Amino acid sequence: MAVPPDPTTVEPPIDPTVLIPDDEIFVRMNRVERWQHGLLAAAFIVLILTGLPVLSGEVGLIRLVAGRTGVHGVRGILHRAAALVLIADIAWHLLYTIFTPRGRQNLRDRLPRRQDVKDALSVFKVRTPRPEFGRYGFVEKFEYWSLIWGSAVMIVTGFFMWSPGFSLKLFPLWLHQIFVVIHGYEAVLAFVAILIWHMYTVHLNPGVFPMSRVWLDGRMTGADLRRFHPLEYRKILEEREKSKKCIMDRE
Secondary structure, eight states: OOOOTTTTSSSSOOOOOHSSOOOOEESSSSHHHHHHHHHHHHHHHHHHHHHHGGGTTHHHHHHHOOOOOSSSSHHHHHHHHHHHHHHHHHHHHHHHHHHHEEEEEHHHHHSHHHHHHHHHHHHTSOOOOOOOOOOOHHHHHHHHHHHHHHHHHHHHHHHHOOOOHHHHHSSSHHHHHHHHHHHHHHHHHHHHHIIIIIHIIIIIIITTTTOOOOHHOOOOEHHHHHHHHHHHHHHHHHHHHHHHHHHHHHH
């Protein structure tokens, strides 16, 4: 008859809740990233409030919501000041991304991959399991690269609108007018995207309602990490399993 193993010498199975407790805190956004996000949000709000009313003479819906402003000079100063804050914030973010290890890692994690396309298409398929995400899902990646592209478009077109005399020395009038149109409707697109898409996925989604606090304290619990970013959760779990095994082997 086989002798049963001594229970004191058998290693129990690894419990994920021990290696990654549900109440463990992970840094989702550090202080620098939260400041960059906060400046971006503040600049965006001021730009929208001072920029969309200019379109009120052309777009009926915006005219209905924003009305007309009688302080055109103040509006222009606030709009340009917010634009400078946005440009400085984007420059800060690019320098942070290039020159810090965490910034470079964030960029690598945000690079589009073939799996992102599959995940996006799976959302429209019936009876398909919900895709699992790593540090960033396809929605977050799309929002990030849309922000970079949209900011570049707004900065370039806004520069020539800020200096129309200089613009008209370089380009014909019709091209300058195209800059004006692109700038205005890119602003409308950004406003709608933030109001409907970003606000829902980040704050109004039933999983995080009434608001995700990551943008305030930068923290995410182990339970939320397992729920919203299961691939990243399993990666951390595997690393800790390997680390634990190495310690036990040395002992």
